[in-house]
Amino acid sequence: MISDDNMHLQDLPPAGICCAIIGTGTLPVQCADWLQHSGFNIAYVIAGDEHLRSWARANAIPCGEKAADIVGQFSNLWIDYLFSIANPELLKEEHLKAVGTLAINYHDGPLPKYAGSNATAWAIIQQEARHAITWHEMVSKVDAGRILIQEWIDVTSRDTALSLNLKCYESAVESFKRLSVQIKKSDVRFQEQDQAERLFIPQSRRPHALGVLDWNQSASRLDAMIRGLTFGSYYNPLTLPKIYLEEDFLVVGDSEVRTGTLNRQPGEITEIDEDFVQVATDSGELRLHLLSSSSGHPLTIHDLMDGLGWQVGHQLPKLEEQQSEDLNRFSSVVGSEEPWWRRRLLSAKPFQLSSTFTKPGVENAASDSNSIASIPIETGPLPGNLEVEPELLLIATFATYLFRIEESAEIHLSFLDKQRDQKPEKPGGLFESVAPLLLTFNESDTTWDVVNRIGTELKLIRQKSAYAKDLILRDPDLRNRDLRFQAGIFLGTAESDIAANLKSQLCLVITPDHKASFVFEPKILSEDAVRRMAEHLRHLVNEMAQKPTSPIVSLNLL
Secondary structure, eight states: OOEEEEEOOOSOOSSOOEEEEEEOSSHHHHHHHHHHHTTOEEEEEEESSHHHHHHHHHTTOOEESSTTHHHHHHTTSOOSEEEEESOOSOOOHHHHHTSSSEEEEEESSOTTTTEESOHHHHHHHTTOSEEEEEEEEOOSSTTOSOEEEEEEEEOOTTOOHHHHHHHHHHHHHHHHHHHHHHHHTTOOOEEEOOGGGOOEEOTTOOOGGGGBOOTTSBHHHHHHHHHHTOOTTSOOSSOOOEEEOSSOEEEOOEEEEEOOOTTOOTTBEEEEETTEEEEEOSBSEEEEESOBOTTSOBOOHHIIIIISOOOTTOBOOOOOHHHHHHHHHHHHHHHHHHHHHHHHHHHOOBOOOOTTTBOTTOTTOOOOTTOOEEEEEOOOSOOSSOOSOHHHHHHHHHHHHHHHHHTOSEEEEEEEEHHHHOOTTSOTTSEEOOEEEEEEOOTTOBHHHHHHHHHHHHHHHHTSOOEETTHHHHOHHHHTSOOOOSEEEEESSOHHHHHHHHOOSEEEEEOTTOOEEEEEOTTTBOHHHHHHHHHHHHHHHHHHHHOTTSBGGGSOOO
16 A cells, blocks of 8 residues: 655745646646646746647747757756656656756556556556556656655446546646645645555556457456557557457457357357347357458448358357467567557658559559569679679669659668568467568669668668557558558568568569569559569669669669
8 A cells, every 4th residue: 555654845935936847748738737827937848749849839938859858958947846747758867866856747547556558558458446647756767756646536347548548637637736736835745655566567568469359258358458448549559459360350449248148159159230249258248349350441241241251150260379378478579669660650651653654544543462463583693793692782773773763762662571471479460561661862872872771771670570460550640641552572482472461563572592573463553664674673783783882873774
């Protein structure tokens, strides 16, 4: 339990208290408005997004973007209080020491329990009946400082992460008003946290089996996970609840627990209607609503019955025990790397083929993996003094060619290394193996420059694991972006998998014995144009190999 030390801050001036705010979203804006209304002097703001940045601009308050700004800025200011509100950045000891009196953090959980990340989601998943928000002192250990104010909230059986977040938001605003009054009256009371009760949840932690519904669990437990992973239109930092389909998955939007029937096997469909599918579990049945495909398309009853063969009595596939264990181990790696993949996807600008290559009237046509053609690139032995892996030179040649003909400094392609993709701990269909290959060019670049840059880029990608396919659906910024790569690179041999995996209309395929070809969609791309490109590449790869120090803009394409 938390002990009350009845400690007070003494000798603070009753007015003119100088403070700074760091955070994201609208909550710090609400708190900043209240501080100004209460006579506090906000001397500096560190904004993680446009909400707080716009507020600072409108109020003529100096604004930084990173926690690193604290030390330099605070050395020129006397900051009594630093308020960290919905702030994803970890503050270091040097940041906290720059604050004159106290650094205070808002946490959306009942410390010492649910310290760390995504407290509301985990509280729902764990079927907690009560939750709390906490304003606490910041110390070097995350979420471990003394508690200033803690306010409890009831959790209902229909609450979701979204609705509980809203309750926490409202509670945070009201409790912050009380906290500011205590600060002005020099009457801030501290309560030590009982570290024996501490439960810390790292940002990388993911729900069991990455959200795949395990029919051997109870309906109430599965329903809790679905609600805990419901964030509405906001970014979902965890995963989506899924029905496993061996090489694919469906997303579940809502659920309700129903009384079970006897003699039903877990995973068996017991009822199916226009707007729901009901499935037996280990205890009770679960009615599933708002089903959608792994690409986010809503599914009708006809999609399920005609497309998947679902009917009453149909047995849904399950993860094997070993698959589930492997997935749990792998999901922590996926979770820790997801911020990197998210930044990369947000910065990707998929390369678009010009009308030189496409057939008339097919500019917006979708990729069709059932219709592909192949044209070999007869490079022959590569001459010259360039001692480099042939696959690197071929990729560099392709990217250089696109840079030259399209006059674009950014060539962003899809990339799939089939050998890298073959890992037993990744059950099929849950992870995206295709990576964005982000290349930049300058007119002064030589072959060496391009090859080295691509080598660095490939090393970076190969150091990472695959990212969860549902990331695109969970992030509204990604969901609204066009991430269809028209051109890509495939390292492997199975041509039948190329278009389906890359979802690109033109792929440079490089086999393990370094033979190259173009695989493309003849319904969209002109075969004559692709043949000309293959001939140009055959010539350019020899030019680049023979003249490694010449600027690539000076090399002949013909």
